[in-house]
Amino acid sequence: DADVTQTPRNRITKTGKRIMLECSQTKGHDRMYWYRQDPGLGLRLIYYSFDVKDINKGEISDGYSVSRQAQAKFSLSLESAIPNQTALYFCATSVGQGSNEQFFGPGTRLTVL
């Protein structure tokens, strides 16, 4: 059973469309993160949340927004998708102690045409 799930797994959309990526976790962790992964650039942090009322921008938040609906749910929205947002998107959770080990979902492959 997956501890961190993401939906959809794959999505193709057109420029200008609004799209939402969803993440759910059963690990009971307070901290949740959204990353995008691009070849040669690695994982870059988009947004992170320490609890339902605490949401923070990461290094590349422009063009994205998030919603923490519950401890277990963290959604990422692209209000008006553009082609350079084509990437692999990962949700992650962590306990927030020690090494801050991150537990990743399976990813969403997003293509913006």
Next chain:
Amino acid sequence: QKEVEQDPGPLSVPEGAIVSLNCTYSNSAFQYFMWYRQYSRKGPELLMYTYSSGNKEDGRFTAQVDKSSKYISLFIRDSQPSDSATYLCAMSVVGGFKTIFGAGTRLFVKA
């Protein structure tokens, strides 16, 4: 300059070879040094981590940290085709909330 630099490869080795994967970093405040393994179409998973300097061994894997040189390594002994994956180094500071990831090195182990 990126905080963490990692050669993206790809690195191709025969089965049984010793593999060396490396990263350099610029932030001397990093204290946790991690290696994640990512299989195709999967999310990264933590392979091992080291706190501060020194070596750590786990089966066929050894993680090494040299803080004076700001250089970390992951060695894989007796490499297997199942080790074929992308390996990402990652670092964080004590009490930190952000983990900085390298770009990942893609490894192929040929049977």
